Amino acid sequence: SSLIGYGRGDVRNTVGNIPMEWYQDYPHIGYDLDGKKIFKPIRNKDELDEFLDKMENPDYWRTVHDKTTASDIRLSDEQVDLVHRLQKGQFGDASFNEYEIHSCSSGPIVEKKKILIPFSVSKMVHAIKMGWIKPRKPKETTPQYYDLWAKEDPNAILGRHKMHVPAPKMRLPGHEESYNPPPEYLLTEEERLAWEQQDPEDRKLPFLPQKHSCLRAVPAFSRFIHERFERCLDLYLCPRQRKMRVNVNPEDLIPKLPKPKDLQPFPTTMSLVYRGHTSLVRSISASPTGQWLVSGSDDCTVRFWEVNTGRCLKTLEVGGAVKGVAWNPNPAVCLVAVCFESTVLLLNPALGDRLVVGATDQLITSYEPPEEDKEQAVTWALSEGPEHDKGHRLTLTHPKGVKQVVWHGKGDYLSSVMPDNTSNLQVLIHQVSKRRTQNPFRKNKGLVQCVSFHPLRPYFFVATQRCVRVYNLIKQELTKKLTANCKWISSMAIHPGGDNLICGSYDCRLAWFDLDLSTKPYKMLRHHKKALRGVAYHKHYPLFASGADDGSVIVCHGMVYNDLLQNPLIVPVKVLRGHQITHDLGVLDVTFHPTQPWVFSSGADATIRLFT
Incomplete structure (x- = not known):
């Protein structure tokens, strides 16, 4: 390496005459005489700093940059004079006489040369004066241009003048391209992951260094067949455009739901197993305290059960197959509504507190309706x-067959459903304390399947085959119409908060509606393989259940948040099995325990089952 004007205190770089680009990725630039690393100085000059330095620094013209030490060196006057003499083609030493002839010995030869040199010069000057020697005149020649990229044939200009511009040479391979590189050239797992995340143009190496035990273990070109196939596609599909299919990981499409064990409790x-009925158990209902359970069956009986023991306390025979039962939700009233054929019975089972039983009887017998109210x-x-x-x-006593009965939350009003397309008398609302019945709808658009009262507000839900209509009982107007996107609605349940609704259908679907969000289902669940017969919400826990003809009860976690911007969380947590499919029918009704995370189900196998 060239060393210019180093003093005794200067650091000498001992790497030799090599390209300094080899050290551009290292913090040092070489080694000194003692073998210690010469670290690069901090050089943050850009083109603007270089220009200002050129304008303001008076010694800029005599400052050179030494690549071997990465430092700027100011040349002395003697060094500047040496550079100027070398640029003019003169000798570096100013005291050297280029015309002096040096000889090892002085003798007669030197004296003869002193005589011969002036003699020959004078003779040539005389010849020029006499015209014997004429000076050469310069030839007038036109400039010639050469085609550097001409073909190499004898007639070409490049071939005649033997000019050759070699092609640029490729960079020599480094240690990382070896089949058995040193360990420091192999990437660690973190460096490999960082290399894969970088863009191809930002990567320092276009490949990953790999280590092989021997040369015969080096694999062949791995993309040979793929590139040959791409080449064949280019040859016969060149006028077309090939669209690459988007590769999507199926696991990325599955929503991230919490684990069921984190959502306990649930049944x-x-x-x-409550056994005693001899035919289909179509409807069940639990008392407000959770101590008793009532069931209605096609064997024309209504049975009252003790929940904790499974003992049948009372059996009442009625005049037909029971279609629905409903226990009054008011704990201060002990009444059970039972519907069969065209009759709705209000029963006092005389279970529980005797004061409540007596108060209920007194409430019913104390009212005497006036004469004008008897025509209903x-x-x-x-x-x-x-x-x-x-x-x-x-x-x-109703004019037609009753399919369903449902209580209002306060326990004084009762609604009954008589599905019939030919009549406008499909839904009736009864007030027990005044023994009064009213028809709230002049026209019923479609065949009514089921109805329900809002748990908090004066709203009334009427479900037909395809949609659910929400009516305001105070304003007596239609508030909202929900489209279920299913063929035939079979059952319906209202969330205790009142802002969500679920509907089961005979085409194996369960629709969850968010009343504040849209009139279309927020989510459609297709967990059952056969028709859904019953759905239910829990009053206190974030649970809802559905029973179907496949003999199973599916319990789902349905969390409704107070924040209106956060959507409900719906997670299936358990499939409960136990009912036997009878006459192609499975589970006919489901209901939750009022206080515990338990669920009751009644089936076509004439049994009632409790899941805890």
Whole structure:
């Protein structure tokens, strides 16, 4: 390496005459005489700093940059004079006489040369004066241009003048391209992941260094077949455009849901089986305290069960197959509504607190309707004699067959459903304390399947085959119409908060509606393989269940948040099995325990099952 004007205190770089680009990725630039690293000085000059230095520094013209030490060196006057003499083609030493002839010995030869040199010069000057020697005149020649990229043939200009411009040479391979590189050239796992995340143009190396034990273990070109195939595609599909299919990982499409064990409690185990009915158990209902359970069956009986023991306390026979039962949700009233054929019975099972039983009887018998209120669509009759002893209190005779009965949350109003397309008398609302019946709808658009009261507000939900209509009972107007996107709605349940609704259908779908969000389902669940018969919400826990003809009850976690900007969280947590499929029917009704995370189900196998 060239060393210019180093003093005793200067550092000498001992790497030799090599390209200094080899050290551009290292913090040092070479080694000194003692073998220690010469670290690069901090040089943050850009073109603007270089220009200002050129304008303001008076010694800029005599400053050179030494690549071997990466430092700027100011040349002295002697060094500047040496550079100027070398640029003019003169000798470096100013005291050197280029015309002096040096000889090892002085003798007669030197004296003869002193005589011969002036003689020959004078002779040539005389010849020029006499015209014997004429000076050469310069030839007038035109400039010639050469085609550097001409073909190499004898007639070409490049071939005649033997000019050759070699092609640029490729960079020599480094240690990282070896089949057995040193360990420091192999990438660690973190460096490999960082290399894969970088863009191809930002990578320092276009490949990953690999280590092989021997040369015969080096694999062949791995993309040979792929590139040959791409080449064939280019040859016969050149006028077309090939679109690469987007490769999507199926696991990325599955939403990230919490694990079921983090969403406990929910029913997991079948604890009790209530046996006693001899035919289909179509409807069940639990008392407000959770101590008793009532069930209605096609064997024309209504049975009352003790929940914790599974013991049947009372059995009442009615005049037809029971289509629906509903326990009054008011704990201060002990009444059970039972519908069969065209009759709705209000029963007092006389279970539980005797004060509540007596207060209920007194409430029913104390009211005497006036004469003008007796002409109604439904006939009210107060039970007496043997029927009163069995528990019958009021009998409501309807003009057509009743399919469903449902109570209002306060326990005074009762609604009954008589599905019939030919009549406008499909939904009736009864007030028990005044024994009064009213028809809230002049026209019913479609065949009514089921109805439900809003748990907090004066809203009334009416479900037909394809949609659910929400009515405001105070304003007496239609508030909202929900489209279920299913063929035939079978059941319906309202969330205790009142802002969400689920509908089961005979085409194996369960639709969750968010009333504040849209009139279309927020989510459609297709977990069952056969028709859904019953759906239910829990009053306190974020749970809802659905029963279907496949003999299973599916329990889902349905969390509704107070923040309106956060959507409900719906997670299936458990599939409960136990019912036997009978006559192609499975689970006919489901209901939750009012206080515990338990669920009851009734099936076509004439049993009622409790899952805890």
